[in-house]
Amino acid sequence: MKFPLLAVGWLSCSVLLILSSLTDSASAQCVQADVSVQYNISGSKLPTDRSNNVDMQSQKPCSGNASVTTGVQGNEGGRGRVTQRREVRHRIEGGSDNGTGVSGSTVSVKSNVGIDVYNPADNFNY
Numbered sequence: 001m002k003f004p005l006l007a008v009g010w011l012s013c014s015v016l017l018i019l020s021s022l023t024d025s026a027s028a029q030c031v032q033a034d035v036s037v038q039y040n041i042s043g044s045k046l047p048t049d050r051s052n053n054v055d056m057q058s059q060k061p062c063s064g065n066a067s068v069t070t071g072v073q074g075n076e077g078g079r080g081r082v083t084q085r086r087e088v089r090h091r092i093e094g095g096s097d098n099g100t101g102v103s104g105s106t107v108s109v110k111s112n113v114g115i116d117v118y119n120p121a122d123n124f125n126y
Contacts, residue, residue: 030062030092030106036071039115040082043122048075049083050114058092058106067092077122086112 040048073084
């Protein structure tokens with residue numbers, strides 16, 4: 001009983017390997033993404049002076065690549081105004097003939113979360 005099940009397993013694996021060698025691999029457009037968090041937890045009642053400048057550039061055509069940048073800026077404590085600055089330059093370069101037939105634009109995703117939390121304990125006098 002074990003031998004026929006083993007033979008069926010090997011046969012299934014062999015068929016999958018043969019089929020995978022006969023088919024073309026999938027290709028997709030290039031993707032570039034920027035994900036960041038800027039947070040301030042302090043006793044300041046002033047909003048954080050915050051900027052997040054992301055410059056994304058790409059050349060066409062581009063396929064099969066992905067590039068991701070991430071960043072975290074944080075402040076904990078204090079009573080004064082907080083300033084946070086972030087500058088990102090993100091570039092993807094593709095060749096003139098990528099051989100996949102995919103010729104669309106690069107997909108760009110930007111996600112920046114800004115968080116301000118007032119902490120009254122920072123203003124407590126001992």
